[in-house]
Amino acid sequence: MNDFGFYCLTAALLVSLYAFLVSILAGKKVNPILAQSGENAIISSFVLVALASASLISLLIQSDFNNEYVASYTSLDLPRAYKITAFWGGQTGSLLFWTLILTVFSTIVVFQNQTKNRELMAYVCAVLASVELFFLSVLTFVAPPFATLGAQRPADGSGLNPLLQNYWMVIHPPHLYLGFVGFTVPFAFGLAALISNNLNPVWIKTTRRWTLVAWLFLTAGIFMGAHWAYLELGWGGYWAWDPVENASFMPWLFGTAFLHSVMIQEKKGMLKVWNLVLIVMTFEMCMFGTFLTRSGVVSSVHSFAQSNIGSFFVTFIGLSLAISLYFLFRRLQTRQLDPEQRLTAFFSRESSFLFNNLLFLGIAFAIFWGTVFPIVSEAVRGVKVSVSLPFFNNVTLPLAFALLVLTGVCPLIAWRKASVKNFKRNFLYPLIAGILAIPVVMAWGVRGLVPVAFFCACAFVFATVVWEFWKGARARQAAKLENEQPEPFYHAVYMLATTNKRRYGGFIIHVGVVIVFVGIIASSFFRTEQDFVLKPGETGKLKSYTFTYKSFGQRRQENKDIALARVDLFKNGKKLATMRPEKHFHFKGEQPQTEVDILSQFDEDFYIVLVGWDDADAATFKIYINPMVSWIWFGGFVIALGTLFVMVPNRQRRALARTMRQVERHAA
Amino acid sequence: MRPRFVLFVALYLVLAGVASTAQGQNVTREQVKAITSNLVCLCGCGNKTVSVCGCSTADATTREVEQMLREGKTADQIFAHYVNARGDISVLAAPPKKGFNLLVWVLPFLGIFVAGIFLVAKARHWQADTDKREATLTAESARANPSDSADVYRERLTKELEKID
Structure with a gap:
């Protein structure tokens, strides 16, 4: 099975090389037969990579420790589910997983475009094949997943990092990879448009759903990672500005800027160059994130082991960026990327989108700069520095506030040329809501300029969304009244949203963002924490909670020893739950793992950590009361819901798409 | 144990x-x-x-x-x-906020400030260009059809646009 996997991978490398070369030739010669051959090669590479992946998974399940990867990341006592997920638990396996997703997406792109975008597809396949070729080259020559140990084969493997033996860490990497790889598709179309000189905005329309899907998965992956950190790392928080966390956040920021500014190109034919730059940078940031995680240039709890893979990624990033910029500058000179319309007024929605982009990219640059500054400092001056939480919190906080305010202001400004009178009229009610929020939040006990300002900005943004729905539904009702029966308000809202899903789905996403901000500010500024040393039967008190330490015990599972405490939790005299914080001692692990217990409620989380215990049965607990953390996860859910709402076409669009497909098939 | x-x-x-x-x-x-x-x-x-x-x-x-x-x-x-x-x-x-390390603190805000200034200048330049072009078109239209002033249509158009978002 090991040899079979190796041969499939090697064959995939050769087929990808063929796909790359023949697709370029097809594009240059405008030869449909060569283009079809390139597409067939893309599909073949998917089959081969899938077989190689299946081989590795089979080896993992069988615990074949002759394979170096299997020996490094699994053990005999590892539960089967984690043996399978070890596929993306290590360096080479995760690279193979990435390549598998890329070949799946490439195949889908081929099937989706059998009868459309033919003028672009040869170069699209060339770009996709080039990325496949890079990853397959790394897998073949630098980080082979099918390396064998031969005589050095161990009786048992090293096991999977205990931190990865968690439900959220199982699903978090696949979502991130789906996001990272998903952005390859719009990048491929954008670069193909540049290379082939077909610069009409068809490439943006074609890849809009891909961009949304990639953005959705990346967003979900980031939230899942934060949730995992909250559950597993035992410090009561969810985001520590770890370099690898930053590496996933930066492409998200670029991708979000791209999602916003393509609206301007679609509506006004403006920002063509800027959108191409954005999608190139989004892709490069995805690759940079992968580089950061794997090269070891910055150490992180997420990092794979330091390896020589970094130089390959740097070369690929440099090359792909150089090629993209080369073609961009070539097309700039032909003036084909000139805007169809010019900015009509400084005070317009178009220019507000530009400032929106400025803030997204500004935050991305701040995070990028903070992440790489230790490398820069050591390279330039030979001085080691760290750039951690205090820097990122202080720098991103004011920028995040500005972005939040702009989220509310932008929709109030009209396209083309906003009138001050109209803006004031639209601005008034949300502004009143924002101001009224001040006494309300202060009555709740919120103090401090920063949290009060943020909560007011959240109220303002939420009010703009409500105002937009209200205004639109009332206008619809008024229009209907002239001709037909009066329309109920709820129906008007429903029809308004479903006939303009992009706009109103975007508002739902903004509401999700507001909810997330409320959760982040509340949990960051108003957390309560305290240590308690309790003997069995003793009671502690924190805020309105009392908790009684009941007992301590130990048990053994298949791959670890577990120490656990039972603590009864009460609030206002009423028992809420029995909390069970634990410490896990994995047989193959070095450090004990903290397993916190959390009682999640609408307004706050009761979060308890078993720190330690002594022979006299006294145990030390660290307790956090985290306000509104559940709002963060709920806000993420609302963002996902809003994105799905935008993506699913409404009935009319689906009927139109069906008709178009029938017409194309008939024409073909 | x-x-x-x-x-x-x-x-x-x-x-x-x-x-x-x-x-x-x-x-x-x-x-x-x-x-x-x-x-x-x-x-x-x-x-x-x-x-x-x-x-x-x-x-x-x-x-x-x-x-x-x-x-x-x-x-x-x-x-x-x-x-x-x-x-x-x-x-x-x-890093402490002094010497070379000041760069890490200052550069993000400086970058955004400079980019913001550039953006504002560019937007105003585009707006000035558009205003000049529209003024030229209006003048040419008025010369061609003095009785049919484009201003009348522009005013109507502006009023209609103000009614919608």
Whole structure:
């Protein structure tokens, strides 16, 4: 099975090389037969990579420790589910997983475009094949997943990092990879448009759903990672500005800027160059994130082991960026990327989108700069520095506030040329809501300029969304009244949203963002924490909670020893739950793992950590009361819901798409 | 019971003993956190601060900081202690705001400010271009059809646009 996997991978490398070369030739010669051959090669590479992946998974399940990867990341006592997920638990396996997703997406792109975008597809396949070729080259020559140990084969493997033996860490990497790889598709179309000189905005329309899907998965992956950190790392928080966390956040920021500014190109034919730059940078940031995680240039709890893979990624990033910029500058000179319309007024929605982009990219640059500054400092001056939480919190906080305010202001400004009178009229009610929020939040006990300002900005943004729905539904009702029966308000809202899903789905996403901000500010500024040393039967008190330490015990599972405490939790005299914080001692692990217990409620989380215990049965607990953390996860859910709402076409669009497909098939 | 389990309990007991025998000033949790959230944990986890990293190294460092605060040391003295022990400033969670390290703090805001100025200038330039072009078109239209002033249509158009978003 090991040899079979190796041969499939090697064959995939050769087929990808063929796909790359023949697709370029097809594009240059405008030869449909060569283009079809390139597409067939893309599909073949998917089959081969899938077989190689299946081989590795089979080896993992069988615990074949002759394979170096299997020996490094699994053990005999590892539960089967984690043996399978070890596929993306290590360096080479995760690279193979990435390549598998890329070949799946490439195949889908081929099937989706059998009868459309033919003028672009040869170069699209060339770009996709080039990325496949890079990853397959790394897998073949630098980080082979099918390396064998031969005589050095161990009786048992090293096991999977205990931190990865968690439900959220199982699903978090696949979502991130789906996001990272998903952005390859719009990048491929954008670069193909540049290379082939077909610069009409068809490439943006074609890849809009891909961009949304990639953005959705990346967003979900980031939230899942934060949730995992909250559950597993035992410090009561969810985001520590770890370099690898930053590496996933930066492409998200670029991708979000791209999602916003393509609206301007679609509506006004403006920002063509800027959108191409954005999608190139989004892709490069995805690759940079992968580089950061794997090269070891910055150490992180997420990092794979330091390896020589970094130089390959740097070369690929440099090359792909150089090629993209080369073609961009070539097309700039032909003036084909000139805007169809010019900015009509400084005070317009178009220019507000530009400032929106400025803030997204500004935050991305701040995070990028903070992440790489230790490398820069050591390279330039030979001085080691760290750039951690205090820097990122202080720098991103004011920028995040500005972005939040702009989220509310932008929709109030009209396209083309906003009138001050109209803006004031639209601005008034949300502004009143924002101001009224001040006494309300202060009555709740919120103090401090920063949290009060943020909560007011959240109220303002939420009010703009409500105002937009209200205004639109009332206008619809008024229009209907002239001709037909009066329309109920709820129906008007429903029809308004479903006939303009992009706009109103975007508002739902903004509401999700507001909810997330409320959760982040509340949990960051108003957390309560305290240590308690309790003997069995003793009671502690924190805020309105009392908790009684009941007992301590130990048990053994298949791959670890577990120490656990039972603590009864009460609030206002009423028992809420029995909390069970634990410490896990994995047989193959070095450090004990903290397993916190959390009682999640609408307004706050009761979060308890078993720190330690002594022979006299006294145990030390660290307790956090985290306000509104559940709002963060709920806000993420609302963002996902809003994105799905935008993506699913409404009935009319689906009927139109069906008709178009029938017409194309008939024409073909 | 496994050896690592015993080792963990023993280490915990030592740390707890250190904490309980410490004497001196009263120290609040917030004072300790103000220091530990600005120190990087040296367990090799990356760049997590001591207040965030949940490992035994972070626990030990937290106890040490607590002890030093009880002894009356200031924050600056405690940071200097760890910098001297480490041999470089990488133990600090953020570089001091001076010299070359000022770049890390200043460059993001400077970059946004410069880009913002450029954006404003460019937007105003585009608007001026559009205004000039529209003025030229209006003048040409007025010359061609003096009775049919484009201003009338522009005014109507502006009014209609003001009614919709």
